[in-house]
Amino acid sequence: MKTQPPKRHWLGSLGILRFRRPELRPAQRRLRRGVSVADLRAIARRRLPGGVFDYIDGGAEDELTLESNLEAYRRVQFRPRVLRDVGEVDISSSLLGKPLSMPLVLAPTGFTRIADPAGELAVARSAGRAGLPYTLSTLGTRSIEEVAATGSARLWFQVYVWRDRQLVADMVARAAESGYEALCLTVDTAVLGKRERDVRRGFTLPPKLGLSTIFDGMVHPGWTWQFLRSEPIVFANVAGQAVGDGSDAISLAEYVGRQFDPGLSWKDVEWLRSRWNGPIVLKGIQTIEDAKLAADEGIEAIALSNHGGRQLDSAPAPLDLLPGVADAVAGRTEIICDGGVRRGSDIVKALALGATACMAGRAYLYGLGAAGEAGVDHVLDLLASDMRRTMALIGCRTVGDIGRDYVSEDPRYRPIR
Numbered sequence: 001m002k003t004q005p006p007k008r009h010w011l012g013s014l015g016i017l018r019f020r021r022p023e024l025r026p027a028q029r030r031l032r033r034g035v036s037v038a039d040l041r042a043i044a045r046r047r048l049p050g051g052v053f054d055y056i057d058g059g060a061e062d063e064l065t066l067e068s069n070l071e072a073y074r075r076v077q078f079r080p081r082v083l084r085d086v087g088e089v090d091i092s093s094s095l096l097g098k099p100l101s102m103p104l105v106l107a108p109t110g111f112t113r114i115a116d117p118a119g120e121l122a123v124a125r126s127a128g129r130a131g132l133p134y135t136l137s138t139l140g141t142r143s144i145e146e147v148a149a150t151g152s153a154r155l156w157f158q159v160y161v162w163r164d165r166q167l168v169a170d171m172v173a174r175a176a177e178s179g180y181e182a183l184c185l186t187v188d189t190a191v192l193g194k195r196e197r198d199v200r201r202g203f204t205l206p207p208k209l210g211l212s213t214i215f216d217g218m219v220h221p222g223w224t225w226q227f228l229r230s231e232p233i234v235f236a237n238v239a240g241q242a243v244g245d246g247s248d249a250i251s252l253a254e255y256v257g258r259q260f261d262p263g264l265s266w267k268d269v270e271w272l273r274s275r276w277n278g279p280i281v282l283k284g285i286q287t288i289e290d291a292k293l294a295a296d297e298g299i300e301a302i303a304l305s306n307h308g309g310r311q312l313d314s315a316p317a318p319l320d321l322l323p324g325v326a327d328a329v330a331g332r333t334e335i336i337c338d339g340g341v342r343r344g345s346d347i348v349k350a351l352a353l354g355a356t357a358c359m360a361g362r363a364y365l366y367g368l369g370a371a372g373e374a375g376v377d378h379v380l381d382l383l384a385s386d387m388r389r390t391m392a393l394i395g396c397r398t399v400g401d402i403g404r405d406y407v408s409e410d411p412r413y414r415p416i417r
């Protein structure tokens with residue numbers, strides 16, 4: 001078959017210029033500018049009303065934890081090995097006895113539909129296409145059953161412990177019934193962190209209409225149009241329950257203060273175990289001592305996490321905890337490193353320091369806010385291609401090859417032992 005020469009613009013035929021075909025689909029057009037997660041964050045920042053962007057992007061108090069989660073990754077340097085034949089790089093891995101296309105789990109994020117009306121359904125579908133598990137939050141804006149009906153990803157269900165234990169028992173039973181494979185119990189939220197960006201803006205869930213929100217909406221017409229056309233955003237897992245489903249504007253701090261039990265203890269972990277047959281992931285472990293206790297309890301996986309810097313300010317960065325925790329419990333429980341992942345190279349660093357996998361929240365929310373479901377696909381593609389490239393550049397062909405030898409004892413890195 002004769003191949004046609006590529007078409008050129010008349011200026012291009014001068015041999016100097018080639019013109020890109022114009023992209024008519026707005027989301028795809030935005031994604032062309034999204035070369036990194038940082039770019040997608042910038043696009044989401046322009047596209048979302050300020051209060052919505054800050055709800056996603058912000059952290060507690062002075063945001064020291066938020067910053068140190070990111071900084072910890074910057075302080076780790078690679079020790080690249082060369083001449084290693086990296087013609088074929090395989091980023092696949094496994095977690096809780098099942099395969100992963102790369103060592104990453106999508107973290108639970110409450111109120112996801114605030115970023116895009118498709119919300120949790122979009123993220124679950126995207127995770128499914130990428131071959132990754134997705135964790136639905138207790139405070140999801142799509143229900144356990146709706147997310148399961150996408151039939152796509154391996155699903156985990158994140159549990160907050162409500163004062164009303166029956167409500168928790170019912171949700172756990174619904175997750176089992178819907179085929180969720182793991183429970184992820186978040187243990188760093190005895191009370192809600194003080195997220196000062198939200199407090200300053202008087203941010204409520206759902207956003208309350210006032211002069212400033214109306215103005216914010218007018219200058220972000222794309223988001224506002226979608227928001228007004230879609231059904232109201234509520235805490236779908238408790239819709240119709242006495243605890244309130246968030247359909248009356250309420251601050252998250254007020255809701256959590258009223259409904260969640262600060263009396264949560266190891267006894268509740270046992271109670272949860274008695275109600276659930278599958279694996280349990282404890283999310284929010286922040287010391288080596290608690291990691292050891294979790295391993296002693298027979299917990300299948302721990303997520304070293306400070307809730308992405310949204311809870312305690314001045315908490316340790318999960319990456320700094322990794323070597324000490326891995327020395328103490330590796331082989332007894334799997335270790336997930338959660339918080340601050342913005343690049344595939346971050347995942348490689350965490351694996352080198354002892355993680356089995358990473359979790360990421362904001363990275364996919366920036367993609368969702370920037371361009372909906374296609375934006376989440378784009379972020380997951382970026383992380384995978386970053387990871388492949390980094391492994392090739394440090395001389396690792398498989399995830400199993402990555403170990404501490406591949407990162408340097410940079411004096412600025414502050415491992416906690």
Ligand SMILES: Cc1cc2nc3c(=O)[nH]c(=O)nc-3n(C[C@H](O)[C@H](O)[C@H](O)COP(=O)(O)O)c2cc1C
Nearest residue numbers: 056107108109110137186307308339340360361362
């Ligand atoms: C907007 C938003 C909502 C979140 N909601 C929850 C939640 O409902 N339950 C939970 O366990 N963690 C929640 N998290 C924390 C994430 O699960 C995860 O720990 C955090 O995003 C990791 O940090 P990263 O955003 O830097 O990846 C939330 C995070 C964000 C950004």
